[in-house]
Amino acid sequence: xxxxxxxxxxxxxxxxxxxxxxxxxxxxxxxxxxxxxxxxxxxxxxxxxxxxxxxxxxxxxxxxxxxxxxxxxxxxxxxxxxxxxxxxxxxxxxxxxxxxxxxxxxxxxxxxxxxxxxxxxxxxxxxxxxxxxxxxxxxxxxxxxxxxxxxxxxxxxxxxxxxxxxxxxxxxxxxxxxxxxxxxxxxxxxxxxxxxxxxxxxxxxxxxxxxxxxxxxxxxxxxxxxxxxxxxxxxxxxxxxxxxxxxxxxxxxxxxxxxxxxxxxxxxxxxxxxxxxxxxxxxxxxxxxxxxxxxxxxxxxxxxxxxxxxxxxxxxxxxxxxxxxxxxxxxxx
Ligand code: GA4
Numbered sequence: 002x003x004x005x006x007x008x009x010x011x012x013x014x015x016x017x018x019x020x021x022x023x024x025x026x027x028x029x030x031x032x033x034x035x036x037x038x039x040x041x042x043x044x045x046x047x048x049x050x051x052x053x054x055x056x057x058x059x060x061x062x063x064x065x066x067x068x069x070x071x072x073x074x075x076x077x078x079x080x081x082x083x084x085x086x087x088x089x090x091x092x093x094x095x096x097x098x099x100x101x102x103x104x105x106x107x108x109x110x111x112x113x114x115x116x117x118x119x120x121x122x123x124x125x126x127x128x129x130x131x132x133x134x135x136x137x138x139x140x141x142x143x144x145x146x147x148x149x150x151x152x153x154x155x156x157x158x159x160x161x162x163x164x165x166x167x168x169x170x171x172x173x174x175x176x177x178x179x180x181x182x183x184x185x186x187x188x189x190x191x192x193x194x195x196x197x198x199x200x201x202x203x204x205x206x207x208x209x210x211x212x213x214x215x216x217x218x219x220x221x222x223x224x225x226x227x228x229x230x231x232x233x234x235x236x237x238x239x240x241x242x243x244x245x246x247x248x249x250x251x252x253x254x255x256x257x258x259x260x261x262x263x264x265x266x267x268x269x270x271x272x273x274x275x276x277x278x279x280x281x282x283x284x285x286x287x288x289x290x291x292x293x294x295x296x297x298x299x300x301x302x303x304x305x306x307x308x309x310x311x312x313x314x315x316x317x318x319x320x321x322x323x324x325x326x327x328x329x330x331x332x333x334x
Contacts (some may be wrong), residue, residue: 029226029236031059040160043153047255051247051262052226054236055153058243060145065217065240067300068138072275075135076109076186086111099204104321106204107268108187115143115180115279123131146215146243146279147173153245154213154281161255163294169212169254177284179309180211185266187223193270202218203266203274207321209248210312211282216244221274227263238274249326250283250312253304256291261326285310304329 030046032039035057046053075083086094089112090101096109154169165171174177189204203223218224220240223234237243252261266274283289290306307329316325 005016020077022303028234029054031056034059034149038158043156044160047157047247047251047259049260050226050228051252051260052264053245054239055243055245056241058149060243062147062241064138064141064145068142068277069219069275071135072111072184072186072277076275080223082241083109085210097245099321101317102320104205106202106266107190108185108203108266110186111184113139113182113184115147115182116178123184139182142277143279146217147281148182149243150213150215150245150279150281161258161295163292164277168292169251172212172283172287173281174311175284177286179282179285179313181280181282183278183280185274185278187221187266187268187274187276189271190268191270203268205321206263206265207330208261208263208325209246209280210250210316210325211248211280212250212254213248214246214278214280216276217242218244218274218276221269221272223266223269223274224276225265225267233265235260248280250289250309253289253326253329255295256300257303283309285313301331302315303331305331 030042030053032053032055034055043053047303068095080096083094083096089095089110092112092114093112093259094109097105097107099106099108151167151170151173154173155166158164158166158168158170167174173180173244186205190201193201193282206227216224218238218240220238222238224236224238226236226242226246228234246262246264247259249261251259266276285308287309288306289309289312290304291302296302304326312325312329319325
């Protein structure tokens with residue numbers, strides 16, 4: 002018999018109004034970054050789930066809270082103020098509309114480039130939060146998660162036994178790296194009870210295009226990942242940890258060994274959810290292809306070669322739930 006822990010039961014109770022084949026047991030890998038041998042666990046997690054939780058990550062809580070406070074101030078502003086940031090095309094404030102092709106969700110968000118040199122001061126001035134506080138909070142946070150992301154990517158290269166160990170992380174460290182920072186606010190939805198137990202989608206199901214994504218949320222539930230059998234696994238929130246998922250680019254670079262995980266966020270009836278996601282991407286000119294050092298003799302590439310620019314161009318023509326890698330898959334002869 003499976004014994005449910007108190008937090009799991011509480012979590013289950015919080016979402017039991019939602020009718021779907023949702024699994025509520027938290028069976029996801031938890032990686033302790035302070036442990037010497039975590040590289041093998043990381044590889045296993047990327048192969049089996051494309052998703053894991055990171056503890057003992059070394060990122061100071063001070064940076065996290067500082068940014069969270071700035072973000073809460075921003076989302077509390079009147080809509081007209083928030084809209085002064087301009088639409089997210091590609092960087093700005095968005096409300097309910099996600100991407101350019103008709104997707105919607107119960108969410109408002111800020112999209113920013115995570116590249117060095119972005120003029121946060123100009124950006125923040127437009128919407129009334131203190132530009133200097135906002136800039137410094139975003140910068141310190143991004144510096145921390147980027148460092149952690151690169152450490153994880155280097156451990157993954159080690160765990161896969163490939164050289165050089167910066168084979169993935171160098172793409173993110175590169176000055177030209179096309180990384181994105183997203184801050185999502187899922188307001189509570191009081192009408193959820195009127196939906197007869199149907200799901201209300203905060204952010205629809207999708208895979209992330211980049212190499213890896215690093216998410217931190219407050220303690221409100223909502224995130225779900227898709228398992229191999231097609232069921233959805235609810236991820237209990239944990240504001241002290243980070244959640245990492247494999248993106249499409251890493252799936253290609255590992256020739257399908259690592260899985261780019263489908264995930265979604267359901268809206269909550271009672272509590273606000275705030276999440277911040279750093280999407281670590283390669284430079285636009287980077288050729289994305291399986292790493293030769295990883296390929297076994299006579300192993301065929303599952304994908305046609307493409308640049309990150311080509312992938313992005315087609316991604317922005319797609320709907321959120323589309324299989325964006327389909328276009329680049331080689332059809333078996
Ligand atoms: C999904 C992952 C990231 O949130 C994102 C999203 C982007 C956007 O919101 O502009 C996209 C989506 C994401 C993939 C397909 C296109 C582009 C919305 C959309 C329908 C910022 C990203 O990089 O790709």
